[in-house]
Amino acid sequence: MAIGVTNAPEKRKSSGSILNDSHVRGLFYQALTVIILALLVYWIADNTIENLRRANIASGYGFLNSRAGFDVGQSLIAFSSDSTYGRALVVGFVNTLLVAITGIITATVIGFIVGIGRLSHNWIIAKLSLTYVEVFRNIPPLLVIFFWYSGVLSILPQPRDAITLPFNTFVSNRGLTFPKPIFEEGSQYTILALLIAVAASFVFARYARQRQMATGQRIPVLWPVLGLVIGLPVLTFLATGSPLSFDVPVEGRFNLVGGSVIGPEFLSLYLALSFYTAAFIAEIVRAGIRGVSKGQTEAAHALGIRPRLTTRLVVVPQAMRIIIPPLTSQYLNLTKNSSLAVAIGYADLVAVGGTILNQTGQSIEVVSIWLIVYLSLSLATSLFMNWYNARMALVER
Amino acid sequence: MSTHQTSFVRASIIEASPAPARESGIAFWLKKNLFATPKDTALTIISLLILAWLVPPALEWLFIDAAWTGGGRGVCATIAQGGSQPEGWSGACWAFVNAKFSQFLFGRYPLDERWRPALVGILFVLFLVPMLIPKIPYKGLNALLLLVVLPIIATILLPGGWLGLTYVETPLWGGLMVTLVLSFVGIAVSLPLGILLALGRRSNMPVIKMLCTAFIELVRGVPLITVLFMASVMLPLFLPQGVTFDKFLRALIGVSLFASAYMAEVVRGGLQAIPKGQYEGADSLGLSFWQKMNLIVLPQALKLVIPGIVNTFIGLFKDTSLVSIIGMFDLLGIVRLNFADANWSSAVTPLTGLIFAGFVFWLFCFGMSRYSGFMERLLDTSRR
Numbered sequence A: 001m002a003i004g005v006t007n008a009p010e011k012r013k014s015s016g017s018i019l020n021d022s023h024v025r026g027l028f029y030q031a032l033t034v035i036i037l038a039l040l041v042y043w044i045a046d047n048t049i050e051n052l053r054r055a056n057i058a059s060g061y062g063f064l065n066s067r068a069g070f071d072v073g074q075s076l077i078a079f080s081s082d083s084t085y086g087r088a089l090v091v092g093f094v095n096t097l098l099v100a101i102t103g104i105i106t107a108t109v110i111g112f113i114v115g116i117g118r119l120s121h122n123w124i125i126a127k128l129s130l131t132y133v134e135v136f137r138n139i140p141p142l143l144v145i146f147f148w149y150s151g152v153l154s155i156l157p158q159p160r161d162a163i164t165l166p167f168n169t170f171v172s173n174r175g176l177t178f179p180k181p182i183f184e185e186g187s188q189y190t191i192l193a194l195l196i197a198v199a200a201s202f203v204f205a206r207y208a209r210q211r212q213m214a215t216g217q218r219i220p221v222l223w224p225v226l227g228l229v230i231g232l233p234v235l236t237f238l239a240t241g242s243p244l245s246f247d248v249p250v251e252g253r254f255n256l257v258g259g260s261v262i263g264p265e266f267l268s269l270y271l272a273l274s275f276y277t278a279a280f281i282a283e284i285v286r287a288g289i290r291g292v293s294k295g296q297t298e299a300a301h302a303l304g305i306r307p308r309l310t311t312r313l314v315v316v317p318q319a320m321r322i323i324i325p326p327l328t329s330q331y332l333n334l335t336k337n338s339s340l341a342v343a344i345g346y347a348d349l350v351a352v353g354g355t356i357l358n359q360t361g362q363s364i365e366v367v368s369i370w371l372i373v374y375l376s377l378s379l380a381t382s383l384f385m386n387w388y389n390a391r392m393a394l395v396e397r
Numbered sequence B: 001m002s003t004h005q006t007s008f009v010r011a012s013i014i015e016a017s018p019a020p021a022r023e024s025g026i027a028f029w030l031k032k033n034l035f036a037t038p039k040d041t042a043l044t045i046i047s048l049l050i051l052a053w054l055v056p057p058a059l060e061w062l063f064i065d066a067a068w069t070g071g072g073r074g075v076c077a078t079i080a081q082g083g084s085q086p087e088g089w090s091g092a093c094w095a096f097v098n099a100k101f102s103q104f105l106f107g108r109y110p111l112d113e114r115w116r117p118a119l120v121g122i123l124f125v126l127f128l129v130p131m132l133i134p135k136i137p138y139k140g141l142n143a144l145l146l147l148v149v150l151p152i153i154a155t156i157l158l159p160g161g162w163l164g165l166t167y168v169e170t171p172l173w174g175g176l177m178v179t180l181v182l183s184f185v186g187i188a189v190s191l192p193l194g195i196l197l198a199l200g201r202r203s204n205m206p207v208i209k210m211l212c213t214a215f216i217e218l219v220r221g222v223p224l225i226t227v228l229f230m231a232s233v234m235l236p237l238f239l240p241q242g243v244t245f246d247k248f249l250r251a252l253i254g255v256s257l258f259a260s261a262y263m264a265e266v267v268r269g270g271l272q273a274i275p276k277g278q279y280e281g282a283d284s285l286g287l288s289f290w291q292k293m294n295l296i297v298l299p300q301a302l303k304l305v306i307p308g309i310v311n312t313f314i315g316l317f318k319d320t321s322l323v324s325i326i327g328m329f330d331l332l333g334i335v336r337l338n339f340a341d342a343n344w345s346s347a348v349t350p351l352t353g354l355i356f357a358g359f360v361f362w363l364f365c366f367g368m369s370r371y372s373g374f375m376e377r378l379l380d381t382s383r384r
Helices: A022-055 A085-118 A123-137 A141-155 A187-215 A222-239 A264-290 A294-302 A307-343 A349-360 A363-392 B025-033 B038-064 B094-106 B115-132 B139-157 B176-201 B206-221 B224-238 B247-273 B276-284 B289-304 B306-324 B331-339 B349-379
Strands: A163-165 A169-172 A175-178 A180-183 A244-247 A260-262
Touching (some): A022 B206, A085 A349, A123 A264, A123 B038, A141 A264, A141 A307, A141 B349, A187 A222, A264 A307, A294 A307, A307 A363, A307 B224, A349 B224, A363 B206, A363 B224, B115 B139, B115 B176, B139 B176, B176 B206, B176 B247, B176 B306, B176 B331, B224 B247, B224 B306, B276 B289, B306 B331
Antiparallel strands (some): A169 A175
């Protein structure tokens, strides 16, 4: 490439053919891509319309209002086979959210314990944590789900010989049966009291922080807040005459009668996702804590800060900065992996969508709903985590 | 000039004396690693108790009480369940794995034709092992054999239908063979495609950049199972009437595209980590775009992200198990299919089969991660 002496290479005038101008070439390649893509899309759309016409499938989202005709195993909102397809999808979405949120909480707790365990000076704890991580990281999540579903939960005893746990809870191959709380008249005041207590705690903590910033005086926060959050609801509960009773499951002749049941499908999915994702979170936590330079700890000690406060005020805030971005993607992975529910028949969004797809043949519509829901979930999680990350990020001068 | 006389000069270095008894030996190791503080002691004791509670029964279940040989479910069921084991027995049913082993490898591939996948498997190992050992020369020829010759042989041998070989349709394929074919093709496609997508995402042509970004974000935002559903129910809609696509091929396309998007993000991380001076240096030498990428940027960028690349490979290998949901029988699928075999169904069969499948998956994934660690140390030129 013999180029004459030019000061601004981007604006150079090609002395030779226009074919060698990188700007012109770029435009040409892009135009070519757009044309090929447009032709491809046209061809696909044409084929699709033709195929749909042949198969007599009416496109559009009208089918969402017709009767579903199938039942859903577990549902948080009312659903019967007379409900619509649209409602079935909502049920599936709620179930996806349920397993994702509970799974994220459990996976975070296990992951932090194991991750900190890997850094322990105690040889046996470190090795146990390492074993946990290496086992679960290298096995497909689907296999872990089947392990719980067909390997463990399905060979538990029948409901009539269910294993009895404390608090009238039973474990059998039909899942976990536990006393169902019945909220009677007046129980809404207790919930209201809890909400008020939480709100008041936030205000109080904010006030305490501002006061410390302004005057240097510290007001104890932990104990008043604990007292408020526990005390106020308990007092209200007692004052309104304990409006809560339990529907306790009783062993019947063949089955357990009463109580609430969490099915084995949810349990296996929840356990598998938590255990599997926890292995990845553990590695993230370990890397985060290791990523805080030792000088930070030493400097804190040199300033006379006690070890516990060093961990809380110096190491953890800096480690969180490293931990949060990859942690976000693990949360998203867990949410997406919850779609494996379809393999064991837990009625999540994909499983319900699959049933509808088989019944109606509306594949494009169902797949588009999946895409929109999962993409918005991803987007919502990343937005929240970005906001949190921005709060935790290093404040530069 | 100096007449200074040294009164003592050591002529020889004395031997290092052994560490004090309290600072070495088993007792010291135990004290330091297990019983350093009261909290440590408590943790050690609790862990030992949990281990003592879990490990011996597990070993007993896996090995001592296990049924190793036998021709049917009888050896794995108690008398009450119609078998020959005493009441209350529980142990692994290795006889089941033993009896179904060749099915776990080849699925329902016809018995007389199983030499074909076996031959491909042997060639794969023969070509792969020298590729993985850095000291063995002729890497170029080796890569050609592994990445060009082997796929050609496999496409001829596995489906057959020509050269006098009977045609074996893909629904009959199964087991470890399907898992390995899917992962091999997925890996071979996703790395170059991922690099192209990453370069496209960093391109300064707005249309290319937008398309690559949209593809990557769209695929990364949805679960693999929806991509597979799309490949299996929507792809036929997109094609003209009468043109059909093999189901196996559809899954292959789905898995490869899915892995490419993840690969692209890993490679992009590497590309971003290369200092701008490297790009500018290449430009100032008058290298073309592809020369710049191939000779200067990509070798450095890919070396940086080896762990990420291998993690994507491992993820891909694990993700191949999802094809069992859309009705194909990979290793996990074929193991589960055999739970339904009336000749072998018993309470312990599912657990045994899953432990076997899990062990095989684990072996491959752990091997890959170990090899990536080795490669990382080998290519690490910065610290020496």
